[in-house]
Amino acid sequence: MADFLDEKLKEIDARLKELRPQVEEFKRLETARNALSGVTEDGTDSGTSRRRGPGRPRGSGSGRRGRPRGGNTRGKEALELVRSERPDVAVLDVAMPKLDGVELTRRLRSDPDTSAVRIVLLTARVQERDTDTGIAAGAHEYIRKPFSPQDLQERIAALLRQGSA
Numbered sequence: 323m324a325d326f327l328d329e330k331l332k333e334i335d336a337r338l339k340e341l342r343p344q345v346e347e348f349k350r351l352e353t354a355r356n357a358l359s360g361v362t363e364d365g366t367d368s369g370t371s372r373r374r375g376p377g378r379p380r381g382s383g384s385g386r387r388g389r390p391r392g393g394n395t396r397g398k399e400a401l402e403l404v405r406s407e408r409p410d411v412a413v414l415d416v417a418m419p420k421l422d423g424v425e426l427t428r429r430l431r432s433d434p435d436t437s438a439v440r441i442v443l444l445t446a447r448v449q450e451r452d453t454d455t456g457i458a459a460g461a462h463e464y465i466r467k468p469f470s471p472q473d474l475q476e477r478i479a480a481l482l483r484q485g486s487a
Contacts, residue, residue, distance in 0.1 A: 347482065397421025401429060404436055411481050416445035424459045431460035440481040
């Protein structure tokens with residue numbers, strides 16, 4: 323019996339080692355999700371509400387290490403966050419106060435330190451010219467609200483795969 327249990331423990335350890343990269347990718351996706359501005363869990367525009375992650379009580383809007391997160395992130399704060407953190411993917415709302423997502427995209431593209439960051443723009447704007455403006459500014463993806471959170475995750479995962487290829 324002890325040999326059987328030892329073998330099972332070895333199998334579990336091997337599987338955990340296999341899953342570590344997926345856990346890291348999940349953490350990156352979760353960070354991207356938390357950066358969404360003004361979007362609720364179901365993908366609808368929420369105005370000024372803050373997003374809550376699992377286990378986060380209402381009113382706990384600041385992220386790790388006091389960084390701004392979720393529904394009240396301003397464009398200028400997002401610019402500084404991207405410059406300091408240098409994420410693989412930045413998910414930006416077009417309608418952010420102080421600095422909108424399109425202008426933020428232009429600034430990130432023009433800065434050699436952030437020009438490689440892949441950008442996803444989210445918006446409630448539905449005109450074709452709005453999409454063209456976002457893509458021309460340098461966004462890799464332009465997603466209209468309401469959207470499927472799974473679709474967003476899939477697009478982010480695809481961008482991450484492109485970056486590692």
